[in-house]
Amino acid sequence: MGVSELAWWLGLLLGAIPLLVQTIWYWNDVRSLVSLKLRSACGNNVKQGGGKLPPGHMGLPFLGETLGFLWYCKILRRPDDFIHSKRKRYGEGVGMYRTHLYGSPTILTCSPASNKFVLKSAEDFRIGWPAPELVGFSSLINAEGKQHARLKSFVVKAINQPQALRRIAHTVQPRVVSALHSWAEKGTINAVLETKKVTFENICKLFVSMDPSPVTDAIDQWFEGLVKGFRAYPINFPGSAAHHALKCRRKLTAVFREELEKRKGRKNEIHENSDLMDGLMQIKDEEGKQLTDDEVVDNIVSLVVGGYQSTALASMWALYHTSKSPEVLHKLREENMMISKEKKGEFITLDDISQMKYTAKVVEETIRLANISPTLFRVANRDVEYGGYRIPKDWQVVVWIRSLHTDPMNFDNPLSFNPDRWDQPAKPGTFQVFGWGHRICAGNMLARMQLTIILHHLALGYKWELLDPDAKMTHLPHQRPVDGAAMAFSVL
Numbered sequence: 001m002g003v004s005e006l007a008w009w010l011g012l013l014l015g016a017i018p019l020l021v022q023t024i025w026y027w028n029d030v031r032s033l034v035s036l037k038l039r040s041a042c043g044n045n046v047k048q049g050g051g052k053l054p055p056g057h058m059g060l061p062f063l064g065e066t067l068g069f070l071w072y073c074k075i076l077r078r079p080d081d082f083i084h085s086k087r088k089r090y091g092e093g094v095g096m097y098r099t100h101l102y103g104s105p106t107i108l109t110c111s112p113a114s115n116k117f118v119l120k121s122a123e124d125f126r127i128g129w130p131a132p133e134l135v136g137f138s139s140l141i142n143a144e145g146k147q148h149a150r151l152k153s154f155v156v157k158a159i160n161q162p163q164a165l166r167r168i169a170h171t172v173q174p175r176v177v178s179a180l181h182s183w184a185e186k187g188t189i190n191a192v193l194e195t196k197k198v199t200f201e202n203i204c205k206l207f208v209s210m211d212p213s214p215v216t217d218a219i220d221q222w223f224e225g226l227v228k229g230f231r232a233y234p235i236n237f238p239g240s241a242a243h244h245a246l247k248c249r250r251k252l253t254a255v256f257r258e259e260l261e262k263r264k265g266r267k268n269e270i271h272e273n274s275d276l277m278d279g280l281m282q283i284k285d286e287e288g289k290q291l292t293d294d295e296v297v298d299n300i301v302s303l304v305v306g307g308y309q310s311t312a313l314a315s316m317w318a319l320y321h322t323s324k325s326p327e328v329l330h331k332l333r334e335e336n337m338m339i340s341k342e343k344k345g346e347f348i349t350l351d352d353i354s355q356m357k358y359t360a361k362v363v364e365e366t367i368r369l370a371n372i373s374p375t376l377f378r379v380a381n382r383d384v385e386y387g388g389y390r391i392p393k394d395w396q397v398v399v400w401i402r403s404l405h406t407d408p409m410n411f412d413n414p415l416s417f418n419p420d421r422w423d424q425p426a427k428p429g430t431f432q433v434f435g436w437g438h439r440i441c442a443g444n445m446l447a448r449m450q451l452t453i454i455l456h457h458l459a460l461g462y463k464w465e466l467l468d469p470d471a472k473m474t475h476l477p478h479q480r481p482v483d484g485a486a487m488a489f490s491v492l
């Protein structure tokens with residue numbers, strides 16, 4: 001090979017390799033830009049004229065930025081830095097970035113205003129997760145428009161309004177008391193597992209009046225399989241998580257359907273107040289219409305999905321943070337012991353709970369730091385314009401609510417556990433732990449009440465100490481200590 005030929009090959013290599021790397025690195029950006037330009041050229045314009053995509057980087061073919069996201073969550077264990085890195089690189093802007101996650105072009109929103117913009121608009125954005133066949137086609141989580149409003153009013157009335165909460169406060173306390181007693185007998189507990197167990201027992205009692213038995217153990221297993229399917233790739237073949245989740249879903253439907261049929265047989269005994277299933281079977285809307293059988297079953301399943309892990313994790317975080325904050329625990333004990341003296345051994349009621357001002361601040365601070373739903377998912381129904389940028393039709397929108405609660409602009413020293421910060425309300429729009437708009441959590445008051453109840457009984461009679469206060473955190477699928485918040489637990 002002559003010198004000139006060598007130089008030619010060298011030139012080609014030096015020019016072609018960086019070009020190839022650049023092409024791969026910007027593959028998704030280029031692809032998306034080209035396809036959006038073509039759509040615009042075909043007359044599919046944005047609703048109000050905004051044309052360009054928000055700043056960001058969409059990364060490698062297919063993978064997008066998923067590996068980077070996993071790097072921040074799994075390896076660095078600092079999920080917020082995924083957003084910080086974008087803010088640093090592209091500026092605050094309107095709190096919106098483009099990216100590509102889990103195989104889909106994605107818009108990330110992470111400011112109070114941009115989050116609210118997405119969450120409040122039912123017309124422009126639909127629910128993007130979980131899959132309807134898993135959560136149930138007549139589920140509140142899956143319903144849109146009028147049907148959603150109708151189901152929500154049924155569900156909220158059955159679990160989240162004072163009349164229901166009064167009854168629930170009474171029903172859940174015996175199980176909480178006996179669980180704490182059993183923890184003290186064990187001496188050492190894995191708080192993640194134990195809070196899950198007591199939450200599930202209470203859910204079975206509240207929703208379908210079932211006491212712990214091999215049937216409820218099986219139901220628990222099926223729920224676990226179902227929830228795993230929410231996060232799995234939707235490939236349905238024997239052995240896959242999605243396949244198993246569908247099987248679990250069918251079994252859950254069958255067991256709740258059987259329960260429902262049994263109740264129909266004893267129609268006269270059913271009354272609105274006995275448990276959630278009876279409540280849902282009886283409630284009527286303004287036109288006197290009742291829920292169908294599918295709606296009752298799908299919404300029982302959805303409410304377990306919504307309320308089980310979330311309440312269990314929040315209870316675990318209440319134990320975790322109070323064990324690390326002796327001063328908080330001291331004030332908590334003072335307030336709860338005072339209430340208890342007046343009760344003379346009786347369970348607390350919803351009215352007592354409304355008097356427990358300090359405990360309410362501990363609950364709020366626990367939920368803020370727990371970030372149980374760190375992100376919410378939507379899909380754009382059409383091209384939407386926000387702040388001069390375009391959110392293209394059918395793109396995934398990830399509403400990153402977590403970053404609001406860990407941002408020092410919104411909360412002083414945001415990672416410290418400080419219930420007294422709730423002496424002042426949060427700045428408008430910065431506290432979105434239960435979501436926002438028409439899809440705001442249907443069980444937010446129930447969750448707060450259950451946390452208050454467990455804190456009350458803990459503060460009255462027990463002490464607890466983390467075995468490893470510096471245990472590492474895992475963030476996927478949920479934030480929790482890797483050792484399951486192992487702790488020594490005993491009577492006071």
Ligand code: HEM
Nearest residue numbers: 141306307310314372373376433434435439441442443447
């Ligand atoms: C600390 C505990 C909880 C947290 C942090 C939490 C958080 C949330 C969030 C962020 C949403 C909005 C989802 C979205 O917009 O996509 C939501 C919705 C929902 N939650 Fe909760 N939740 C909790 C407890 C509960 C409980 C106890 C229940 C019921 C037993 C429940 C039932 C639901 C339901 C049914 C929805 C769907 C509402 C709709 O689509 O209109 N949640 N929750």
